[in-house]
Amino acid sequence: MTDLLDGTVLSPMYETTRRPLYTETTTSQALYLPIAPPTLGSSGAIIGRELYSGKAFIYCPFSAFGDGLPGGNMIVMGDTGRGKSALTKTYTARQIRLGRQVVVLDTKEQKEREEGEWAALGRSITGKAPVKFAPGGGRGASCINPLDPAISGKRQVELLRTIVELGLGKGKGLDEFAGSALRIAIRRARRRAEALDRTPVLADVADALRSPEESDAAAKQRTREQLLADGLEASYVLDRLCGGEEDATGDLTGMLDGPTSLGVDLDADMIVFDLTKVPSGGVAMTVLVAVISVFLEEVWLRPRCECGTEPGQHDRVVVDVNSGAWELGANPGSGCGRYTQRKRILVCEEAWHILGTPDLARLLEKFLKFARGYGLSCIFIVHHLSDIDDSPETQAALKMADTIVIYSQKKAEAEGTVARLGLPAWTAEHITRLRRGIALWKVGEVIYPGVQHLLVEAESHLAFSSGSMTDFETHRDGS
Numbered sequence: 012m013t014d015l016l017d018g019t020v021l022s023p024m025y026e027t028t029r030r031p032l033y034t035e036t037t038t039s040q041a042l043y044l045p046i047a048p049p050t051l052g053s054s055g056a057i058i059g060r061e062l063y064s065g066k067a068f069i070y071c072p073f074s075a076f077g078d079g080l081p082g083g084n085m086i087v088m089g090d091t092g093r094g095k096s097a098l099t100k101t102y103t104a105r106q107i108r109l110g111r112q113v114v115v116l117d118t119k120e121q122k123e124r125e126e127g128e129w130a131a132l133g134r135s136i137t138g139k140a141p142v143k144f145a146p147g148g149g150r151g152a153s154c155i156n157p158l159d160p161a162i163s164g165k166r167q168v169e170l171l172r173t174i175v176e177l178g179l180g181k182g183k184g185l186d187e188f189a190g191s192a193l194r195i196a197i198r199r200a201r202r203r204a205e206a207l208d209r210t211p212v213l214a215d216v217a218d219a220l221r222s223p224e225e226s227d228a229a230a231k232q233r234t235r236e237q238l239l240a241d242g243l244e245a246s247y248v249l250d251r252l253c254g255g256e257e258d259a260t261g262d263l264t265g266m267l268d269g270p271t272s273l274g275v276d277l278d279a280d281m282i283v284f285d286l287t288k289v290p291s292g293g294v295a296m297t298v299l300v301a302v303i304s305v306f307l308e309e310v311w312l313r314p315r316c317e318c319g320t321e322p323g324q325h326d327r328v329v330v331d332v333n334s335g336a337w338e339l340g341a342n343p344g345s346g347c348g349r350y351t352q353r354k355r356i357l358v359c360e361e362a363w364h365i366l367g368t369p370d371l372a373r374l375l376e377k378f379l380k381f382a383r384g385y386g387l388s389c390i391f392i393v394h395h396l397s398d399i400d401d402s403p404e405t406q407a408a409l410k411m412a413d414t415i416v417i418y419s420q421k422k423a424e425a426e427g428t429v430a431r432l433g434l435p436a437w438t439a440e441h442i443t444r445l446r447r448g449i450a451l452w453k454v455g456e457v458i459y460p461g462v463q464h465l466l467v468e469a470e471s472h473l474a475f476s477s478g479s480m481t482d483f484e485t486h487r488d489g490s
């Protein structure tokens with residue numbers, strides 16, 4: 012045991028590598044409660060210590076699949092200041108060291124820095140500033156075009172429909188005629204923009220809805236006037252959302268109404284989307300998250316081997332001659348021996364923006380359902396489940412989280428969490444007593460009542476979320 016107190020094992024080189032724990036069998040029997048479950052294997056990112064067994068707690072949704080974890084999606088919940096973000100930040104940074112790629116939707120501003128709280132971590136890993144969205148655009152702000160050719164035609168139609176329906180307001184959907192007018196207008200806008208050798212934007216669709224062509228109407232057995240009437244309301248909604256040349260007050264102005272201008276390196280280890288300036292709960296936030304998630308799905312999540320090349324560049328190796336079944340093997344070009352899907356992690360900070368909005372939960376449901384096929388693990392950070400709406404879409408999204416991490420919550424919220432997740436009754440009180448940095452983990456069906464997340468010094472300034480409530484001892488002497 013004295014080895015553990017030796018200063019050398021605490022040097023940075025060893026800080027996030029696993030240290031052996033030496034103990035006599037009798038000691039471990041005394042320490043290890045009969046209820047303590049087996050730990051999760053030895054490959055993956057180190058989280059810290061499982062307090063009941065004293066063992067290192069190692070977690071990796073990608074390597075735990077073989078051990079019965081059906082999917083890699085995770086929800087982290089708990090009161091403010093308990094360590095949710097610190098855990099997720101260090102966990103993703105540690106996963107990046109294992110070769111993963113991470114995307115973060117950051118919606119929480121760190122007031123004193125005037126940027127999202129993930130910006131510092133992103134910068135330290137990639138050297139790049141976050142991809143920032145701000146109403147009205149402005150210097151350094153990005154724009155993402157729902158009609159970008161990188162997004163497939165079918166997804167463009169789905170997105171535009173979502174945008175118009177969100178703009179119409181709660182509970183209002185497009186009827187068949189309006190839906191059809193919208194599809195026709197998107198097609199027409201695409202052709203008109205093509206003739207001008209540019210990419211179509213939302214204003215082109217609004218324009219096409221207002222100026223339908225005779226041939227489009229005739230193909231649907233409508234008159235031009237009828238087609239115009241079918242799509243007129245949708246065109247008004249798009250006009251309002253996008254604003255105009257003299258009107259920069261549209262909800263989506265500067266963020267979604269122009270050609271895509273993203274300074275995104277899709278191969279970067281970490282991409283942070285800074286949404287902190289976008290009003291929460293508004294149409295813009297919802298639409299922006301919807302468009303970003305489709306963009307990610309269509310562009311970022313393209314299959315790619317860990318060696319950086321595409322599946323098509325790998326040889327097909329027949330594994331069963333009778334059925335012709337094959338798998339992807341070596342890529343002679345890159346010297347890679349076997350295709351291994353690159354694993355990705357998507358983090359949503361303050362995810363109630365997403366889970367609490369049925370339209371978004373529905374869009375994300377697909378993401379979650381196929382996450383495993385994409386080699387993707389989604390992490391949602393919320394305070395408590397009462398933040399989250401009770402719609403069937405949200406319920407479905409919740410069910411798809413196979414790992415749930417619960418930091419301390421107040422009594423009523425803890426009871427709500429336990430009831431909603433079907434946890435054993437004793438966990439309700441236990442959750443209220445958890446100290447900062449310690450959480451209850453439910454991984455698949457196994458409960459780890461106390462997992463202490465260990466932060467090392469090199470990581471602590473990146474996980475530090477706010478100085479607003481802390482007095483620092485610096486500069487007292489005026490130096």
Ligand SMILES: Nc1ncnc2c1ncn2[C@@H]1O[C@H](COP(=O)(O)OP(=O)(O)O)[C@@H](O)[C@H]1O
Nearest residue numbers: 091092093094095096097448464466474475476
């Ligand atoms: N495991 C931990 N060990 C030590 N300090 C921690 C730990 N987890 C969090 N903290 C500290 O607590 C503060 C709040 O943590 P944070 O992760 O931002 O909370 P939350 O996201 O739950 O609101 C941070 O400044 C962080 O440095």
Ligand SMILES: [Mg+2]
Nearest residue numbers: 095096097476
């Ligand atoms: Mg936080």
